[in-house]
Amino acid sequence: MRDxxxxxxxxxxxxxxxxxxxxxxxxxxxxxxxxxxxxxxxNLLSILAILLDPHLHSPMYFFLSNLSLLDICFASTIIPKMLVNHLCGHSTISSKACLTQMYFFITFEAADSILLSTMAYDRYLAICCPLRYITIMSVLRCALLVAVPWISANLISMVHTILMTRLSFCTNRIPHFFCDLNALIKLSCSNTQVNEMLVLVFGGSVVLIPFVCIMASYTPIAMAVWKVPSAQGKWKAFSTCSSHLCVVALFYGTIIGVYFNPASTHTTQKDIATTVMYTMVSPMLNPFIYSLRNRDLKEALWKLLKGNHLAKPL
Incomplete structure (x- = not known):
């Protein structure tokens, strides 16, 4: 038994x-x-532009700066360790470091998903309730809407990490480039029914509930935009949401591709390729999607790059 x-x-x-x-x-x-x-x-330039430009001190850009911060943290949880391993010529990670990486990966991934639904709610209020928008989206409400994703994500991640410490493993070879929760569960010799059940429960909640909330927010938005009489007015209203919709499609499309496909369609190469999309490509594309499709943010970034960030509002 000891052996x-x-x-x-x-x-x-x-x-x-x-x-x-x-x-x-x-x-x-x-x-x-x-x-x-x-x-x-x-992402760092987006955060600085929002902080330094008084025109962007609004709830929408407050949430966007938090999304950029999450993207930086999300990518930094995985990529630096992978790069260091390659440069040093080894691919090992201690069990404690592995659990730490898994913890923060789940935290930032879950917080990202919940924050995207918060941003959809913000767009719903701005377009469908413009007269009450400033009153509803107070500083306290905005802070609360940002705190909820962080707190919820940390609690979910803590449960997964604690349960993972109770497992024993048949092998230490992880067929992935980081300590993924599902990959670790597959390596275990222990009974993983509770772990697998909570992956479905928490994973489904963190992905499906925010996704449903986003769809519920954009349904009245689409109806409101459709009622705008002029084509220019419709385009202006839609342009405030288009960048967020692109980010939502990119994030949830890749997440669903990894975690919600039938098991028979999964291969290691396919899962890794899809994971690369939402761990590396998505955080890289997000600031460009917002800056290219948002004139105010584009102008703020241009001022920042030119050194005109101290320009006063009109």
């Missing part, structure tokens, strides 16, 4: 990464580094 315990007590894991081919590893390293740097720079 069996020694075999299942694992102190470090081996991350198999994006590929085992040396040439492909070099390509993926360069691609991952580029996406990470571009994403961090784009």
């Amino acid at each position: 069996m315990d020694n075999q299942t007590r694992i102190f470090e894991f081996i991350l198999l990464g994006l590929s085992e081919q040396p040439l492909q590893q070099q390509v993926f390293f360069g691609l991952s580094l580029s996406l990470y740097l571009i994403g961090c720079m784009g």
Whole structure:
């Protein structure tokens, strides 16, 4: 019995990464580094532009700056460790570091999902209840709507992490480039029924409930935009939501592709490719989607890059 315990007590894991081919590893390293740097720079510039431009001190941009912060944290949980492992020529991660990475990954992923529904609610109020918008979206209400995703996500992540510490593992080789919750569960020799059930319960809640809330917010928005008499007015109303819709489609499309497809369609390569989309590509694209489709943010970014961030409002 003691020998069996020694075999299942694992102190470090081996991350198999994006590929085992040396040439492909070099390509993926360069691609991952580029996406990470571009994403961090784009999100950081968005946060600075919103903070420094008085025109952008509104609820919509407050939520957008929090989304940019989440994207930076989300990518930083995974990519730096992967890059360091490649440079150092090893692919190991201690069990404590693995659980820590898993904890923050779940936290930022869940908070991202909930915050997207908060942003949809904000757009609903701005378009469907414009006269009461300022009154409803007070500073306290905005702070509360940002605090809820962070608190909820941390509680969910804590439950998953505590349950994971109770498992023993048959092998320490993780067929992924980070400590993914589902990948770790598959490696366990223990009874994982509770873990798997909570993955479905919490995962379904964190993805499906915000997604339904987003659809519920945009249904009256679409009806309100349709009633606008002029084509220019319709386009102006829709343009305030189009960038958010693009981000929602990108985020939920990749999440559903990984976690809500039939098990028979899953392959390691397919799951990794889809995971790369929402862990690397999505955080990199988000600031560009918002800046390219939002004139006010585009102007604020241009002022920031030119050094005119101290310009006073008209």
